[in-house]
Amino acid sequence: MLMESQLQLTDNHNSVKFRPTSRENNVEFIINQASCSPCSVFGLCSHGDKDHSSSWHAGHPGVQSSTLHKGEYLFRQGDKLLNIYVIRSGGVKLLFIAPDGTEQILNFYLRGEVLSLGDIEAGVHSCSAIALETTSICKLPYDKLQSVCQREPRLYDQLFRMASKEIAYEQTKMVLLGQRQSEERFATFILDLASRNRKNGYSQREFNLTMSRHDIANYLCLADETVSRLMSKFCTDGLLEVNKRSVRISDIGKLSEKAGVAAPLQSACVN
């Protein structure tokens, strides 16, 4: 079935997703998994592509990577949407600030994840994206991406599925925040981070929080102090070992139990 083959297209990270047809000789779709694995979701960003000197990347100077330091803005609320962004390493938080100054962190985007899909329709960034640590980003100019998509609809398909996944992620989060209380929220959050870490080939048991307590609290719609207390509690209960920003999951079973039936968050736009 078409749908299943396409699911695989998206799910199998290691497969070559696009072969250039005769029409697209000037734009390379070949993925260079080794040099650009986080971006491979698009099959677009071909840094260091060995076989194709005139890669999409080289041939379209608009596509560029850049590096942000902690606290720097990738884009600001109100900016015109020009690019879709892929995190190559590091991470950012997506922050909405209301006219009265209240803030809401809507998401964290880590390695391999894609931002700003929600702002395409409006054409304007509804939130700011701020680096949590030193972060490397790949920018895909949306107008160019779009024109490539016009010629290669399978690429559009992937883009669309990423948007679909982000919707599903938001919905899962809504369930978490709407129905679950602080312990379940926090446990789910830690497990989500662990699983995202694992997807990137790192340890799922031990990692550093790149975000502050305040960020976590705000994201989970809790007070900072509540998160602090939860960390202490989870430590004394033998679920976690926390030292500053470093976290080790001591008992993943108990932690999952705390997270309860809350459907695990599916990390946004990891393909």
Add this chain to the structure above:
Amino acid sequence: MLMESQLQLTDNHNSVKFRPTSRENNVEFIINQASCSPCSVFGLCSHGDKDHSSSWHAGHPGVQSSTLHKGEYLFRQGDKLLNIYVIRSGGVKLLFIAPDGTEQILNFYLRGEVLSLGDIEAGVHSCSAIALETTSICKLPYDKLQSVCQREPRLYDQLFRMASKEIAYEQTKMVLLGQRQSEERFATFILDLASRNRKNGYSQREFNLTMSRHDIANYLCLADETVSRLMSKFCTDGLLEVNKRSVRISDIGKLSEKAGVAAPLQSACVN
């Protein structure tokens, strides 16, 4: 600019969006605004198309409309995703039920709005959709839609933008639920309904709630009793006149004030 012209493509509801090219003679893209305005978002559903007897609709028997009565399921959590749905009239609620039985209403979809974009990637419905009243639906088989999209990428563009809009909607809701308390949530909800009503050519000051108090409460992550109290309070405060399910906004200024700076919800997928 490309982007702007395409924004208009999506925003101008009355324009003809697709002209069949020579390649797509067997599939009609002409919109029949008069007979099928809610579905016109796709430029696909051409019920009663006068000029083209062999319409997309007729030529692809998979595309069908159907009618649901109050309480009936459009699809169930766990069902395979086969269609994208457009509400022609009436409305549905999107309901997630956790393993422990807790429920969360994720959204209400009313006339002209599109469901199930969030389930495309997974290929399975993560929630159930249940009719709030007698509801007429247009089903677009996703596999067929997709193959048309492959040939007509501008259609894919529209689909993608709808997904983008849905993401933005979810994010706005997250801000509302994360940062605002009950009065602001409820006021915002009423104003959102009013604005969606207006978009459909009905009165924005006076309308019927098609959902129960329980549904509203659950959607806003409040207790039923809290919503009940808010209604009473808003009535005595002269903001609303409520009689059973009928609502009249007495003072839209004060109501907006109550809603506060909470960014107005942008109704999902109304194009």
Add this chain to the structure above:
DNA sequence: CGTCGCCTTGATGAACATCAAGGAAAGTGG
């Protein structure tokens, strides 16, 4: 007329926010 679902209103309670104080680490400037 009685039952049922839906809604309203009041009384109580709990989860979490807020307020407050202080500690530890990191940056800053001398």
Add this chain to the structure above:
DNA sequence: CCACTTTCCTTGATGTTCATCAAGGCGACG
């Protein structure tokens, strides 16, 4: 290198919003 501030975090005490519990009203419908 050391005072100094600042930021971030922790922990305790108190307060508030809203959930929960409970009782009853009201219309619908058989």
